[in-house]
Amino acid sequence: MLDLQSVGAWYGSTQVLFDIDLTVPAGQKLAIAGTNGAGKTTLLRSVLGLVKSRGEIRWEGRRIDVLPCHRRVRDGGIAVVHEGRGLITGLSVLDNLTLGVDSAALRRLDEVFDAFPVLAERRNQPVTNLSGGEQQMVALGRTMLRPVRLLVIDEPSLGLAPSIVAQLYATIARMSAAAETTVLLVEQELRLACEIADRVVVLRAGRLVQDYSGSEVNFDIIVDAATGG
Ligand SMILES: Nc1ncnc2c1ncn2[C@@H]1O[C@H](COP(=O)(O)OP(=O)(O)OP(=O)(O)O)[C@@H](O)[C@H]1O
Numbered sequence: 150m151l152d153l154q155s156v157g158a159w160y161g162s163t164q165v166l167f168d169i170d171l172t173v174p175a176g177q178k179l180a181i182a183g184t185n186g187a188g189k190t191t192l193l194r195s196v197l198g199l200v201k202s203r204g205e206i207r208w209e210g211r212r213i214d215v216l217p218c219h220r221r222v223r224d225g226g227i228a229v230v231h232e233g234r235g236l237i238t239g240l241s242v243l244d245n246l247t248l249g250v251d252s253a254a255l256r257r258l259d260e261v262f263d264a265f266p267v268l269a270e271r272r273n274q275p276v277t278n279l280s281g282g283e284q285q286m287v288a289l290g291r292t293m294l295r296p297v298r299l300l301v302i303d304e305p306s307l308g309l310a311p312s313i314v315a316q317l318y319a320t321i322a323r324m325s326a327a328a329e330t331t332v333l334l335v336e337q338e339l340r341l342a343c344e345i346a347d348r349v350v351v352l353r354a355g356r357l358v359q360d361y362s363g364s365e366v367n368f369d370i371i372v373d374a375a376t377g378g
Pocket residue numbers: 160165183184185186187188189190191192
């Protein structure tokens with residue numbers, strides 16, 4: 150379970166998140182919606198320890214707000230797929246996928262190549278030769294080889310062709326179902342968010358203003374709240 154109590158966040162002296170209380174049960178797929186600048190990415194960054202924040206954040210019962218980012222990620226089984234993709238530009242596709250993983254995980258490399266055949270074809274090429282969508286596949290493939298308990302995903306569809314987005318989302322859905330991974334997702338395309346999420350919260354001007362789950366996770370219900378209507 151991920152639990153945020155009275156979380157605020159700041160860039161310099163400017164507060165951009167206010168009093169966020171949010172409990173995400175293990176295995177839940179939560180999408181965070183809201184207009185540009187509402188604070189969606191900052192909420193993810195607060196969980197990861199990448200922005201100045203106050204309040205308490207617990208993951209699996211343990212306070213993580215007191216830990217630096219690398220400890221949260223390593224100890225908490227947290228993986229991040231974000232706009233910048235976080236790949237190591239000098240390395241090949243294969244090296245980016247496998248760097249630091251153990252031999253048991255390496256045996257699952259075929260699962261990544263089954264999900265994204267183009268990566269098998271281009272395994273020895275530098276990641277910088279890949280398109281944005283292919284790089285996003287590498288980023289997601291990396292998480293498939295690691296024991297991920299919390300998957301944090303920021304804008305996976307940004308700038309990608311619909312067919313690639315569909316492939317990415319199918320993989321995310323499969324991964325999270327198979328391993329009961331908890332997912333925190335920021336996705337501007339609300340239809341996509343509603344397809345994968347079992348809960349959607351809406352941020353407005355740094356505050357959590359709506360919380361939808363079950364049958365309320367429906368594009369027509371959520372779109373007005375999320376776009377400020
Ligand atoms: N590095 C930064 N330095 C200063 N202010 C920032 C920084 N990053 C974001 N902000 C500000 O914090 C607020 C929340 O930004 P955030 O990126 O979290 O919003 P968002 O909902 O993810 O927006 P978008 O949908 O446009 O990506 C905005 O007012 C933004 O201008």
